[in-house]
Amino acid sequence: MLAGFHEKFIPVYLHSILVRKPTGKRVAALFFKSCIVTPRMYQPCFAVYIELGVTLIDSYYFSIRVLVNHPSMSVADLTRAMGADPDHSRTRADGLGASWSMVDETTGKRDFFSEVSDVISWLETRSTDLQRVLATGGSIEVIVQLPGDRNTGDSWKPADMGRAAALGVSLGIEVFPRIRGVTSDA
Structure with a gap:
């Protein structure tokens, strides 16, 4: 360069x-x-x-993924509840239950918890639908996907933790040697 x-x-x-x-x-x-x-x-x-x-x-990058799983709702039901089309979805082989997932990739930033906070704000606008998903056996998780090939870190504010907990949203953290889409050339 x-x-x-x-x-x-x-x-x-x-x-x-x-x-x-x-x-x-x-x-x-x-x-x-x-x-x-x-x-x-x-x-x-x-x-x-x-x-x-x-x-x-x-060269800093990360992905934030929202993952919704439900034992009896369909992908269409989860899409209506989330108010957005998924990037990835699947229906179980027996036809009962589905997964809905949306991924947002970010480059040039280190503060991934600010993005998590934005996702929590979006989920708060869907709180009635989310409560129905959770009350009928579903789960909602916000997953931070980090690269394993560099040092990065951030701190999550207690107020944002409380907002996620009030919604019933779990936080997951995954570390990948290469995050597909953000780091791959293909």
Whole structure:
């Protein structure tokens, strides 16, 4: 990601713009680079240092997944209760029960619990339907999916924990060597 000229390098900034639907699902992305505005040239070792610094800042990523399971409701029932189409769903082989799941991927941020808080706010708007799902044997879980190839962390505020508990929503944390969709090129 560095432009070279006579064995010297010009460091560049990496930029990205993600376009999302109102549900948070990513529909397009634009990535571009620009030169750091400076009149001097840097030696190769210094330019590599700058590239690593820029890359590390932009390389944080995670996914937030909402997973709803129910022993007797259908995917259509769960979709009505959640008020949104799932990214993934399945019906049990015996036809009784289903799973509904929505995933939102985030890049360039470390504070994943702020995203969890946003999901809890969305779930609060569906609280009547969620209570019906829970009262009839269902479960609702917000899952933070983190990369296992880098150090990241965040703190969850007690008030947000209370809001999730009041809804009957569980929190799950999963760590993956590579998170499909966010980190894979395919």
